[in-house]
Amino acid sequence: MAPLDWYLWLSALLFSVGVFGVLSRRNVIVIFMAIEIMLNAVNLAFVAIARHQGSMDGQVIVFFVMTVAAAEAAVGLAIIIAMFRNRETTNADELASLRW
């Protein structure tokens, strides 16, 4: 059985990879994917701690995180489509203004 600390290290590492991705990429869709990586890193920590403490609560919270992530993906991608229709780009650097 791998100890809890290993899972926390892995979760922190994956979260950092997500942070790096959000800051280094310019395509808003890939930035979105990096956010999904961060959400999943937190889910891993939730499940590992739930297993460590022998409580089901962490797994239930992962269930809610997944729901929120699905809703976020649906609305976020709709926003990206609307932006693309108006501006013909998904480059975050060119999408600096809130209205046009």
Add this chain to the structure above:
Amino acid sequence: MSPAAFFVVAALAVTSALGVVLNRNPVHAACALVAHLFLLAVFFVGLDAQLVGVLQVIVYAGAVVVLFLFVIMLLNLQAEVRSTAGPALVFAAAAGVVTFAVLIVAALRGRTAGADAALGTGYGETRELARVLFTRYALPFELTSLLLLVAIVGAVVLARKKG
């Protein structure tokens, strides 16, 4: 999950996460994301969270990433011509390292890693998860349905053609 299996799956998970972040082509990044989510599902099953692992595959790999791929193909996105370089890239890498250091200090400072608690009967089973979900978390569960309804309506309104 045995230590050897942990390291193999962890190495693959980190590699696929880097594949998402570093790949220039968005379609390749989405495929790496599918692999990453499957590997996390392996961890969930190894941590006695079978239902969460199955949901991870169905909801994330099955629905969310397919949505991503649809949008990528709908917008006909090409590989990024100009990737981040120079000071911006250094800043992004530094922010990643600082985040990692802060998380590790916050999570592991002064912590005594006790032994895993004994598991109750039926831990991780669908029945047990459902029991907790529909008793202690019944109100958040109902609010989730409202959230999804708002998301559906919002997505349709936002993506609809004007006029």
